[in-house]
Amino acid sequence: MTTEHPVAAAPAQTTKSFVELKSVAKRFGSNTVLEGLNLAIPKGKMVTLLGPSGCGKTTVLRMVAGLEKPTEGRIFIDGEDVTDRSIQQRDICMVFQSYALFPHMSLGENIGYGLKMLGRPKAEIRDRVREALSLVDLDGFEDRYVDQISGGQQQRVALARALILKPKVLLFDEPLSNLDANLRRSMREKIRELQQQFNITSLYVTHDQSEAFAVSDTVLVMNKGKIMQIGAPQELYRQPASRFMASFMGDANVFPADLHRDTVEIFGYHIPKPAAFAPGMQQCTVGVRPEAITLGLQGDDSQRCVITHVAYMGPQYEVTVEWHGQPLLLQVNATQLQPTAGDNFFLQIHPYGMFVLV
Numbered sequence: 010m011t012t013e014h015p016v017a018a019a020p021a022q023t024t025k026s027f028v029e030l031k032s033v034a035k036r037f038g039s040n041t042v043l044e045g046l047n048l049a050i051p052k053g054k055m056v057t058l059l060g061p062s063g064c065g066k067t068t069v070l071r072m073v074a075g076l077e078k079p080t081e082g083r084i085f086i087d088g089e090d091v092t093d094r095s096i097q098q099r100d101i102c103m104v105f106q107s108y109a110l111f112p113h114m115s116l117g118e119n120i121g122y123g124l125k126m127l128g129r130p131k132a133e134i135r136d137r138v139r140e141a142l143s144l145v146d147l148d149g150f151e152d153r154y155v156d157q158i159s160g161g162q163q164q165r166v167a168l169a170r171a172l173i174l175k176p177k178v179l180l181f182d183e184p185l186s187n188l189d190a191n192l193r194r195s196m197r198e199k200i201r202e203l204q205q206q207f208n209i210t211s212l213y214v215t216h217d218q219s220e221a222f223a224v225s226d227t228v229l230v231m232n233k234g235k236i237m238q239i240g241a242p243q244e245l246y247r248q249p250a251s252r253f254m255a256s257f258m259g260d261a262n263v264f265p266a267d268l269h270r271d272t273v274e275i276f277g278y279h280i281p282k283p284a285a286f287a288p289g290m291q292q293c294t295v296g297v298r299p300e301a302i303t304l305g306l307q308g309d310d311s312q313r314c315v316i317t318h319v320a321y322m323g324p325q326y327e328v329t330v331e332w333h334g335q336p337l338l339l340q341v342n343a344t345q346l347q348p349t350a351g352d353n354f355f356l357q358i359h360p361y362g363m364f365v366l367v
């Protein structure tokens with residue numbers, strides 16, 4: 010796919026821009042929502058704020074947009090201090106959960122509205138609207154109205170309306186929350202495709218872990234106004250920095266373990282030691298992801314387990330086994346085994362799904 014496009018072809022401004030928050034705090038009256046927040050979005054990257062409801066993600070996004078002012082700290086876009094600038098003076102566009110389209114305007118008028126306000130000539134607006142619609146796979150939809158298209162299509166129009174302005178920064182506020190599961194997948198693919206195609210520096214807010222992983226270069230996990238961990242999706246999942254992170258990033262079984270030179274020992278069972286384990290440690294707590302555990306018909310006594318609970322999930326079963334008196338959650342691929350409570354197996358743990366907890 011070409012990276013040249015007359016609507017959103019990355020101009021110098023777009024590719025060079027970045028966002029930085031320095032020592033930002035936000036208080037609403039006596040309620041401190043954020044404290045000492047530092048955040049940097051490299052040029053052309055997508056950073057996602059992920060966290061439980063109320064942790065402060067939308068407040069961060071609104072401060073970057075200029076809809077809220079930090080109580081302390083400064084915000085920079087493209088090297089300029091924008092802390093005291095209004096939303097109109099920041100060269101950013103926002104894509105909202107609610108689409109925020111004008112119902113009395115055609116889709117073409119909605120998308121071209123920003124350019125019209127900038128006083129661009131009619132012919133240019135018409136051409137750029139057509140191209141923006143094409144980018145979001147809505148060719149020929151100029152004359153339709155909001156009530157004549159689906160929710161998924163409305164969100165594509167909202168995306169086109171943002172892209173047409175070639176903003177320095179794109180902000181996404183839970184943009185998929187109102188869409189059903191199938192539409193969510195195709196919309197997030199479209200967002201990621203366009204963001205990467207045009208190297209648009211972007212900040213994305215969601216409380217959905219799989220959505221955050223699918224669209225982001227970097228994910229920043231927040232809890233109660235604090236940053237818990239920042240990293241690439243694989244890093245956060247495979248090397249969570251705390252128990253909160255281990256459980257927030259998915260299911261995890263947690264055990265005390267003895268560390269040997271080349272192996273990790275849990276209940277007498279030896280597993281090859283993953284590279285993440287620091288040399289010199291002798292004991293630690295390990296986390297094991299459910300998908301890293303498999304059931305087989307052969308093994309030794311240290312691997313013996315009995316199934317205590319089975320839940321059918323479609324592609325896989327979620328299975329709880331008892332292992333050395335401890336419950337252990339694992340997944341069984343439905344094409345491989347039909348597990349039943351009471352069955353005896355021998356388990357194996359793959360080192361890929363194991364991490365150290367400190």
Ligand SMILES: Nc1ncnc2c1ncn2[C@@H]1O[C@H](COP(=O)(O)OP(=O)(O)OP(=O)(O)O)[C@@H](O)[C@H]1O
Nearest residue numbers: 037040042060061062063064065066067068069216
């Ligand atoms: N305008 C406001 N006045 C007072 N308190 C506010 C205001 N905006 C946000 N808050 C408070 O700040 C905290 C963080 O809210 P925020 O909306 O940033 O969280 P969030 O992580 O985006 O949550 P959600 O996923 O539910 O949107 C909450 O306790 C909220 O009640």
